[in-house]
Amino acid sequence: MRHCPFCLVIVRETDERCPLCGKPTLEGELQRLETQHIPGTAEYPTFRSGKQRDTEERESSDMRINSKIAVELISVFSGIALVVTILANLFAEHKVSWSLYAGIGILMLWLVICIPLILRKYPWLIFAVLGPSMPLLIFVLDVLDGHITWYLCYGLPITLLVELCITLASLFIGISQRKGLNVFAILLLAVTVFCLGLETIIDVNLMHRLTLDWSVIVSFACVPMAGLLFYLHYRIMQKASLKKLFRL
Secondary structure: OOEOOOOOOEOOOOOOEOOOOOOEOHHHHHHHHHHOOOOOOOOOOOOOOHHHHHHHHHHHHHHHHHHHHHHHHHHHHHHHHHHHHHHHHHHHHOOOOHHHHHHHHHHHHHHHHHHHHHOOOOHHHHHHHHHHHHHHHHHHHHHOOOOOOOHHHHHHHHHHHHHHHHHHHHHHHHHOOOOOHHHHHHHHHHHHHHHHHHHHHHHHHHOOOOOOOHHHHHHHHHHHHHHHHHHHHHHHOOOOOHHHHHOO
16 A cells, blocks of 8 residues: 655555655655656656645735734724824814824825735735825825925925835845845935935025035945945855854
């Protein structure tokens, strides 16, 4: 009678791998060794046992439940904060004034935190939702006082700059096959681009000319550090792990 040499489960004569642990049966292993050097014969595909599938499904289900709970908690806390802010404004001034600004800020915070949790399997849909919603909310903040003042000069350009830096950083991190120190390097480069763009926007609107000052200092600090992290990631860490390098 055919059995698994590892967990001693009785298997069918046609089973080359144990359906419980996924390891090859005694006859199945001998057959694989006999056929692996024969041209035209394919090795038996990797088999996932029922326990492995159940574990993966359980982890995926737990992740969905945790995301749902997090969204619910954040929504409840945001709603409470919004109600308390409006009530405090009404109690102090008997009208809704500054609580509108706080309410828009709470809404923006909810979008930034909850939309990625809700649409975590659809990254491009996250950008499609947050991309236009952030400039729109910034525009609403500016027009609450009755006229547009700082939105076109500062609000819209800075918001688009932030979205551009986050999008590029997420894109390069996402396409990286092996993630490690290169993630920190990409973030440093994104910070560099943001600082250069921010000073450019401020200089053009205040002095009507471009005179880069503090952003250049940030660039001189971040770019070499990013280059060092890229070198460590793709040259050093590829040959040795952190445990081997630092004897952890």
